[in-house]
Amino acid sequence: MAHLIITGGSSGIGLEVARIYLAKGYRVSLMARRADILQDAREELLKANTATQDAILLVTVDVCNETEMRAAVIAAEAAHGPCDVLVTSAGRVEPQFFDAQSSDIFDAQLAVNFFGTVYAVRAVLAGMRQRRGGRIMLISSGAALIGIPAYSAYCASKSALTGFAEALRLEAQSYGVSVSICYPPDTLTPQYEREIGLRPPAAQVLMGAVRPWKPQAVAQLLVDGTERGKRQVHFGLTLKLLSCFSAFIKPVMFWRLARLTP
Template sequence: MHVIVTGGSSGIGLAIAKLYAARGARVSLLARDKARLEEARAEIAMLPGVDSAFIRTASVDVASAEQTTEAVRLCEASFGPCDILVASAGIVEPRAFDAMPASVFDEQISINLLGTANAVRAVYKGMKSQRSGRIMMISSGAALIGIFGYSAYCASKSALAGFAEALSAEADAWGVQISICFPPDTMTPQYAREIALRPREAEILMGAVKPWSAEEVAARIVRGMDRGRQKIHFGFSLTALAYFGPLIKPLLLWWFSRKARKIFGDEAHSGLADAGKQSFDRDK
């Protein structure tokens, strides 16, 4: 069995790669950072019973269709056709929309959405010809509801849900299984960076949520794929939001809006009062 994991150098992708490697699968890791890829390869090779010859790495920017196609071609030349693709490569840079440069917005769309599509495209024809294969797209709990400061991330991750659903309608007749999962906050190197960038307003509105470990998330994803599940959710709140969103979201969004108006309204009022005082002082 050949498993290809994009974003496989760290976080959820690496944790999933470890689980499949421990089963004896041939694993190909795709990511941008060569040094981190080698570190990931060494970590997997240290697992009991894992043959380092069955681990391959490829430095690639999944936002490039050409790079991704070529990397997958080389991996398949070494380990045979891809049986399982886990599209885990992703990036998040939370900022208020009007403070987010277009380049930062575009990068999140390019990697999270187009990068997933590029990886899927690179293996899909081969899976169709074999009439078998499994594809897992890693979305996010942020796909289920809009979050302050996450306009690009929510847009890119929610778009994956539509992509997975539409592709599943095409792939089913060919024996190719399309799945998607919606992980919660997860302890990864990227999460640490995200928290450092998260706007204060988002912290106030969202409150403190204990993140899952990458190993917990990976185990649920692999277990769900083994069972042929098309959608995988995590925790009571996100599962309820996924299944009862039309009923729950209006109340949640109303509450967020009310809280935001109170927080920002007080700040705006304070700011206007300070500005007025300064103007009055200058006129005296």
């Protein structure tokens, strides 16, 4: 059986990605910080799939700790075999204006969103290179495509993934490993429910242009893009146009923001 490793797989988009790959017959290793939420995720997956309990491995790990991340992947591969697909879904967002946000909270978002992804990739890449095959999907955000008030840390961390993905793709293609990146919109997840209560009106002017998606729909497009080895996966026409024509679209959006906010 093929083996999927997914960070941040205990809820939201990550959980739905795990559900799809289990239905495909994969063994799945779910990685997250909290053991209790991981246990709940496994129970939910077992109810909805024909997968056996042995097909789902739970690994408690702090993705911001490279040593822990490496040990987590070693344990997962010992149980389920070499990693065939990595999806980096672990993320953190805490909207607050830059001059009001503490350095600790700002830095923590960069640590999870960027370095947590880097450490996961580093932990699986050597094995993929040796086997000359594998697929990696990095989950960025639509917030990587445009600066958003109160999201300076989140935008910076998710934008950094674009450069990382592009450089890594050029390196990895020579040994048969595909590297993809996707830019989901607002998605109806537990994290979104926490975030939306903190979002200021200035941010909503920009982000409210795209209605929130269901996590199942985001996960399906993400999985399709991963399996096809697509360089980038976008969600809906608005974000696709923003990605391709940002130099023309951003000035209009910023002009609108200036008119609609004090």
